[in-house]
Amino acid sequence: MNLRNIAIIAHVDHGKTTLVDRLLQQSGAFRENQRVVERALDSNELERERGITILSKVTSLLWHDSRINIVDTPGHVDFGGEVERILNMVDGVLVLVDAAEGPLPQTKFVVTKALKVGLKPIVVINKVDRPDARPTEVANEVFDLFAALDASEAQLDFPLLYGSAKQGWMAEHPAGPQDRGMAPLFELVLRHVPPPQIEDGPFRMLGTILEANPYLGRIVTGRIVSGSVKPNQTVKVLDRHGAPVEDGRVTKVLAFRGLERAPIDEGFAGDIVAVAGLPEAFVSHTLCAPELTEPLPAQPIDPPTLTMTFRINDSPLAGTEGDKVQSRVIRERLLREAEGNVALRISESAEKDSMEVAGRGELQLGILIETMRREGFELSVSRPKVLFQHGPSGELLEPIEEVVIDVDEQHAGVVVQKLAERKGEMIEMRPSGGGRVRLIFHAPTRGLIGYHGELLTDSRGTAVMNRLFHAYGPHRGDIAGRRNGVLLATDQGEAVAYAMWNLEDRGPMMIEPGWKVYRGMIVGEHTRGNDLEVNVLKGKKLTNIRTHSKDEAIRLTPPIRMTLEKALAYIDDDELVEVTPKSIRLRKKLLDPNDRKRDERRKEVERV
Numbered sequence: 040m041n042l043r044n045i046a047i048i049a050h051v052d053h054g055k056t057t058l059v060d061r062l063l064q065q066s067g068a069f070r071e072n073q074r075v076v077e078r079a080l081d082s083n084e085l086e087r088e089r090g091i092t093i094l095s096k097v098t099s100l101l102w103h104d105s106r107i108n109i110v111d112t113p114g115h116v117d118f119g120g121e122v123e124r125i126l127n128m129v130d131g132v133l134v135l136v137d138a139a140e141g142p143l144p145q146t147k148f149v150v151t152k153a154l155k156v157g158l159k160p161i162v163v164i165n166k167v168d169r170p171d172a173r174p175t176e177v178a179n180e181v182f183d184l185f186a187a188l189d190a191s192e193a194q195l196d197f198p199l200l201y202g203s204a205k206q207g208w209m210a211e212h213p214a215g216p217q218d219r220g221m222a223p224l225f226e227l228v229l230r231h232v233p234p235p236q237i238e239d240g241p242f243r244m245l246g247t248i249l250e251a252n253p254y255l256g257r258i259v260t261g262r263i264v265s266g267s268v269k270p271n272q273t274v275k276v277l278d279r280h281g282a283p284v285e286d287g288r289v290t291k292v293l294a295f296r297g298l299e300r301a302p303i304d305e306g307f308a309g310d311i312v313a314v315a316g317l318p319e320a321f322v323s324h325t326l327c328a329p330e331l332t333e334p335l336p337a338q339p340i341d342p343p344t345l346t347m348t349f350r351i352n353d354s355p356l357a358g359t360e361g362d363k364v365q366s367r368v369i370r371e372r373l374l375r376e377a378e379g380n381v382a383l384r385i386s387e388s389a390e391k392d393s394m395e396v397a398g399r400g401e402l403q404l405g406i407l408i409e410t411m412r413r414e415g416f417e418l419s420v421s422r423p424k425v426l427f428q429h430g431p432s433g434e435l436l437e438p439i440e441e442v443v444i445d446v447d448e449q450h451a452g453v454v455v456q457k458l459a460e461r462k463g464e465m466i467e468m469r470p471s472g473g474g475r476v477r478l479i480f481h482a483p484t485r486g487l488i489g490y491h492g493e494l495l496t497d498s499r500g501t502a503v504m505n506r507l508f509h510a511y512g513p514h515r516g517d518i519a520g521r522r523n524g525v526l527l528a529t530d531q532g533e534a535v536a537y538a539m540w541n542l543e544d545r546g547p548m549m550i551e552p553g554w555k556v557y558r559g560m561i562v563g564e565h566t567r568g569n570d571l572e573v574n575v576l577k578g579k580k581l582t583n584i585r586t587h588s589k590d591e592a593i594r595l596t597p598p599i600r601m602t603l604e605k606a607l608a609y610i611d612d613d614e615l616v617e618v619t620p621k622s623i624r625l626r627k628k629l630l631d632p633n634d635r636k637r638d639e640r641r642k643e644v645e646r647v
Contacts, residue, residue: 041105042309043232044262046125048149049135050142050505054165058135058204059098059111063297065207065221066100066107097248097260097311099295102225108295108311124322126156127337128247128262128311131232133224134160134181138172138201138213141180143443143505147188154190161198161231163224167213168203171473174213198231200224235262235309241328242266242274244314245335249322251378255291255315259326262311264335266328268292269305276317277325277334284324290316343384343397344438344484344508347404347607348421349373350393352617354626355531355557360619361417366392369411369418376407383407397426399508401488405604412618419615419626423607425485428511435514438484441466443477444494446502451476453497461486462515481509486518489608521611524570526563527627528556538577540593545573548598549625559630561614564599572632601625613638 047055099108110125126132132153136142142150153160162181164174178199185195200223202209208217209224248260268274270291276284293313294303306312320326323337351357351366358364363372373394377385384397398404401423408420428436442463446454448470455465455478463482471477487506494502526546536552548563556562556575565571601609606616606623613635617624629635 041229042108042234043105043131043228044108044110044129044235044309044311045131045133045228045232046110046129047133047135048126048146048153049165050137050140050146054137054204055111055135058133058163058165059109061204061207061221062109062224063098063100066102066225097295098297099311100297102229105229107225107228110311124247124337126152126158127245130158130235131228132158132160133228134162134197135165136162136177136181137169138164138167138174138177139169140445141173141177142184147184148507150184151188154185154188154194159194159197159231161200161227163209164199164201164213165204167201168206172213173472174201198227200227237308238265240265241331242268242272243325243327243331243335244268244312245337246320246322246324246326249320249378251375252315257318257320257378258293258313258315259317259320259322259324260311260313261326263306263308265308267305267307268312268314268326270302273329274314274317274326275329275331276320277327277332278321279323279334279337281332281334284321285317285319286329287317287319289314342426343382343399344426345400345404345423346395346397346426347423348388348390348393349396349408350388350390350419350421350615352417352419352619353392354419354560354617354624354630356555356617356619356624357417360621361412361415363414363416369416370394372411372414372416380407400484400506401604401607405607408618409603412620415620417617417619419617420607421615421628422610422612423488425483425488427514430513436511437514439481439509439512440484440487441507441509442480442482442487443505443507444480444502445471445475445477446498448474448476450498450502451478454478454494454502457490457493457497458482458486460519461490462518481512483512483515483518486515489605492605492608521609522568524565524568525561525614525625526565527570527572528558528560528562528576529572529574530576531555531557532576534562534575535578536593536595538575540595541577542573542575543596545571547596549601550575551598552595557626557630559627559632561625561627 047058049055097108097110099106110129134150136146164177166172167174200209200211201213207220209221210216211223243264243266244261245264246259246261250258252258268289270289272289273286274289275286278284292303292306293300294306294310300313314326317326325334349369351369352364373385373396377383382399382403386395388395396404404423411418425437430436444454458480461482463480463486465478465480467479469477491504494504534550534552534554534556539548539552546564546566550556550562562573562575601623603618603623606625610616610625613628615626615628617626627635629638
């Protein structure tokens with residue numbers, strides 16, 4: 040059969056998953072009357088909620104007598120580790136660009152990787168139905184981007200289509216015709232993307248996507264480079280350097296058919312298949328016939344840039360809202376996550392009952408915590424810390440990111456000022472149309488932790504920020520942290536409205552009346568720089584003397600609402616976020632004030 044393997048790459052929210060929906064519908068992968076959820080490939084609950092793709096998915100469709108394997112990849116930089124490896128599994132890429140926003144940092148990131156492995160992209164300008172669409176200008180911006188990334192002559196001569204995945208049409212001109220649906224795109228893929236190159240020799244396949252399945256065990260997905268694979272076949276697994284990892288037997292070979300993954304009798308060279316039955320196989324490992332000793336060339340996995348400590352919840356309210364609280368259960372869950380998510384690195388921490396989890400960014404770690412709390416876990420997590428490196432002369436290096444911010448002109452000044460305070464260096468400033476400005480900075484990851492919420496406040500919610508790992512650069516010095524102290528509960532119980540009303544002049548609260556609190560828990564923000572212990576349990580003294588009715592109705596200022604991302608960015612090094620299925624609480628690492636004083640004295644001695 041005529042076979043094509045392509046990946047769809049784009050910046051987050053430029054319409055990849057919607058485009059795949061339309062391709063599946065128009066190829067007949069769904070029945071006319073079949074009900075299919077929108078963005079069918081975003082199967083994970085958090086993916087559907089946030090409207091982003093977190094994990095790569097493979098789907099397959101038939102167009103006339105040809106089979107097209109399509110990989111839908113993540114568009115968010117934190118999941119970029121997925122994209123790099125997928126490009127080695129395909130022979131062509133669709134670069135999808137929003138007709139209004141144009142190419143953004145993740146477009147640049149994925150296109151760089153695609154050009155580097157020698158792929159010749161097809162460019163699709165999507166969302167031409169947007170009222171602010173500027174398809175011709177965006178096509179020129181894409182050409183400029185390719186030229187800036189040293190694309191070859193053949194790569195610069197890319198075929199171009201315009202259309203709207205939402206409306207279900209593609210054409211050679213922005214105005215249409217719209218009556219051919221997605222047929223022009225199917226035809227262009229078959230014409231422009233070469234069939235997979237098949238090498239001679241016995242079975243070889245490079246592991247590209249990994250997942251843990253409760254019934255089949257570890258499943259490794261990749262493209263067969265040579266030979267074929269059947270169930271019960273004996274295979275060998277080699278690491279990137281050719282060292283043997285394991286010998287095993289394939290229990291199942293699965294191929295992608297529409298949205299389903301169906302068992303097949305034999306997978307042939309050129310096809311993308313999933314193989315079960317090899318418990319030690321990992322991404323970038325070579326699965327091959329027992330007689331082979333040479334591994335396939337594999338992309339090394341980019342190192343993580345942020346780390347957090349995951350520990351048991353040891354607060355007085357531990358175990359009251361979740362059913363998975365033991366360190367052993369948390370450890371097993373994290374190790375299971377690392378099996379399928381190669382961009383995460385899990386290691387034992389020096390602290391008792393805790394694990395170090397390193398990843399690519401705040402979003403990736405935040406998604407892991409959110410997933411775990413929905414599964415019934417209770418845990419406490421530390422503030423994210425940046426992973427430093429040392430240069431050849433021993434100098435300290437830190438991760439620097441390229442930050443692109445689109446903002447209304449009147450808010451540009453405050454954005455530049457805030458990023459300068461966070462040691463960001465402005466690289467470019469240019470108008471982006473409609474009274475908006477595009478600002479490009481190189482800023483340290485340290486300075487960007489927690490900045491997104493502040494940016495939305497400063498710009499009245501109008502700014503759009505995109506980040507991309509740029510490089511490790513020289514350490515940029517100290518960055519001012521949180522200036523305010525916190526209000527700490529002195530005792531355990533339920534917060535009382537009268538007590539909170541009396542404390543309003545001390546600073547804004549983070550709790551509501553009736554909420555459970557405990558000693559050492561953060562209940563609000565102090566107006567000054569020091570921490571202050573307050574009693575939020577103290578009720579009004581009752582007497583038999585009548586009072587005015589105005590004393591009865593206490594009106595409280597609405598509290599600061601803490602989301603998970605906001606809480607992780609807010610806490611200091613001596614604080615933790617307590618995460619349970621029902622609550623997000625902030626607390627001191629050491630709940631007892633005497634322990635905190637002793638720890639402070641010890642740190643002072645160490646500093647001297």
